[in-house]
Amino acid sequence: MFEGLRKFFFCAKNKFVKKSKTSFFSIYTNSEHITVGKNVTIGRGSVIFPIRNVSGQEFNAHIEIGDLVYIGHQTQLHSVGHMKIGRGSVLSDYVYLSDVAHGLSPVKGPIMQQPLESKGAVIIGENCFIGYGVAILPGVQLGDSCVVSARAVVTKSFPAYTMLAGSPAKIIKKFDFSTEEWVSVY
Template sequence: MSIYSQTELMALGFACVGKNVSISKKASLYGISRISIGDNVRIDDFCVLSAGEGGIEIGDYIHIAVYSSIIGAAKVILADYCNISSRVSIYSSNDDYSGEFMSNPMINEQYTNVTHAPVTINKHVIVGSGAVVLPGVTLAQGCVIGALSLVNRSAEAFGIYAGQPAKFIKSRKKNLLLIEKKMVNNLRSV
């Protein structure tokens, strides 16, 4: 994977870029001035980040895997330690599919009824391959979204969800919080 150097990243015009950031040169980045990236972030080949007015905030220790996309006018937040698996689609904007309105961005907005709502993906969330997250969804800390799920409602902390639409399956263990604390303490002592 050919990645941007730190100097190249700074020249692209991000709102901010942290340390140890690896972004593939094959990723597509739109609205760069509205994208903030923390430390220890990797964005793989063929990802699309298209930041609208609300922008995209990416925290620390995050991986966005190959072919994933984050698109929309409203704000999208990926908090620390998130894992966005391959082919995940996160939307903060969505057309009206009812037939009451026209759709697609080439139609004047007076003829469409696009929904715009923030998406928040909190700490330690895993979104499985091929999942779709729709506008207005909040994924609480530590929850997991199974592969190929459609997330049209918010998910509770440390729950495992799957399906179309995604439904609660069972609870997730919280041991990772102890590991996080240990890791942070070890980093401070270095």
């Protein structure tokens, strides 16, 4: 019985294990639509879910994880379109990334019966740090070397070399290459 459950929950383990370190208790669905680079670490309880079919809706989902990426415990990646995490980026524990939106019309019936849609790709640049408990919502693109503080909710895109905080997230610092320090924008 356990072997059957193991195959169900860990169908992509063999695909990833040759070039990356994945936790035994992570869940991957539709693994043929997940690309994982070399030396990637995926923490315990993480879910990587390119959604292909829901209630008769078909999607062309793909999740791309670059080389040297660290994904912490209990992280959730959900996509009906395209999601990319750039080389060398770090996603702390309990991070949530999604390009998926439910229909929310009060006149079209229960929310769970309304069609899903993508509100735009989620793209994380290279060498980004995404703090504990961050939520990154549909259509967000972060440039290279962005830093997102714990518990931030990122609802729009931001350029490279910025530090973000808050809900909704906003720029609090920018990296100054002349002094090689993060400088407050206030």
